[in-house]
Amino acid sequence: MHVLILGGTTEARRLAELLHGTPGLKLTSSLAGRVASPRLPPGETRVGGFGGAEGLAAWLREHTVDAVVDATHPFAETISFNAAQAAADTHVPLLALRRPGWVPVEGDRWHEAGSLEEAARSLPALGRRVFLTTGRMGLAAFAHLDDLWFLVRSVDAPEPPHPARMEVLLDRGPFTLDGERELLRRHRIDIVVTKDSGGAATAPKLTAAREAGVLVVVVRRPPVPEGVPVVPDPEHAVRWVGERLEQRPFRAID
Known part of the structure; x- marks a missing residue:
């Protein structure tokens, strides 16, 4: 077989x-x-x-x-x-x-979006410093947001089009809760954007955001x-x- x-x-x-x-x-x-x-x-x-x-x-x-x-x-x-x-x-x-998929718990501040494009449209009204964890393939949806600053995490370096004001963090999960806390604090993140990938490998960012009161834009699968x-x-x-x-x-x- x-x-x-x-x-x-x-x-x-x-x-x-x-x-x-x-x-x-x-x-x-x-x-x-x-x-x-x-x-x-x-x-x-x-x-x-x-x-x-x-x-x-x-x-x-x-x-x-x-x-x-x-x-x-x-x-x-x-x-x-x-x-x-x-x-x-x-x-x-x-x-x-x-x-x-992930399920919100008490204390979470989630804003759901149906696509990366919908998530991008919502960002200017929600914050200014964005932790973008959706992977390098979808960065074009955010490329026009010149007024926002992005921390982009991906396994491989992204290629254009991508946001102009962007810092790239090359890393591969699983990620630790202490590491995610430090990222949010050091980069003064006020929005996390994530796909509803589910699983434990990348879930610590949700806990870190909940603890810090940071809004999470969740793209539905x-x-x-x-x-x-x-x-x-x-x-x-x-x-x-x-x-x-x-x-x-x-x-x-x-």
Whole structure:
């Protein structure tokens, strides 16, 4: 049985670790290639796009894929919808692995936005010193805000277009609560902008903002494509793969 993991997340790597070495299972992890030095999971890997839904469907057929787990970032909307279309076209079972989103607690000051563009439009009325933690790919939405100052954190250096008044912090999570507290204090941050990525690796910034009374603009995540089953963690995904492995007739694999 050949399983394709659409990865690039902590959950995808964990799933590959749990499935690696399973008898009768061939595992391939696909990474988008947007990070220069990604953390590679065990098993076979491929890097780069497929060429849309048609290209992914062709790859599934060519490599005789029996199941796909979409464990991409919750905001990787394009690949998720391409995967849903390709799976439907090839009749390959598809599962979405999505870490649960964040939930506000007492003391949080959250302002929700439906997109990066909506978040950018709201900023001038909310503050002047912005901690932008949405990644380097979406900076164009904020490039026109010349009156605001931005602290931008990303794994790799961002490319234009981006805000003119910007300091870049190259770092990779998980982040500590003490570190996030110090960032907010040292840079006099009055707004944090984040995507609702969920998970524990980047959640300390929310706690630090709550303690400091800093407003957090939270960009809502896009929905999972209709009809695709969703599980919240790698362990549930392992069970889903195991059920399909038990149902498959034996055949030789490479």
